[in-house]
Amino acid sequence: xxxxxxxxxxxxxxxxxxxxxxxxxxxxxxxxxxxxxxxxxxxxxxxxxxxxxxxxxxxxxxxxxxxxxxxxxxxxxxxxxxxxxxxxxxxxxxxxxxxxxxxxxxxxxxx
Numbered sequence: 331x332x333x334x335x336x337x338x339x340x341x342x343x344x345x346x347x348x349x350x351x352x353x354x355x356x357x358x359x360x361x362x363x364x365x366x367x368x369x370x371x372x373x374x375x376x377x378x379x380x381x382x383x384x385x386x387x388x389x390x391x392x393x394x395x396x397x398x399x400x401x402x403x404x405x406x407x408x409x410x411x412x413x414x415x416x417x418x419x420x421x422x423x424x425x426x427x428x429x430x431x432x433x434x435x436x437x438x439x440x441x
Contacts, residue, residue, distance in 0.1 A: 332367065332433040333412040337400040340425035352422045360404070365415065369402040403433070 339345075345353070360366035380387045400423070406412040409432060416428045 334431050335402045336429045338427045356422050365404050367403040
């Protein structure tokens with residue numbers, strides 16, 4: 331099963347060099363085991379569109395402290411395994427909010 335994970339840090343402060351090294355080591359270990367499929371970061375300079383009754387509006391915009399800055403796609407045997415992996419990641423990344431969602435997979439296919 332594939333899961334999408336996101337992370338919003340509790341602080342807007344950039345990670346320290348020690349945190350970056352620990353995160354790099356964690357990601358390398360997960361890539362080696364085959365659990366880590368893809369990972370990346372997002373910049374806070376995007377936008378949000380809302381469509382209601384066929385009309386688009388811009389916003390409301392997410393506050394900078396609520397912006398997802400990191401994401402990963404992982405391969406796990408169960409939701410419990412994915413949640414444990416997210417716990418391990420957050421123990422390295424620090425305080426914040428994580429989200430884990432199972433990805434929709436077409437029957438017999440990959441996303």
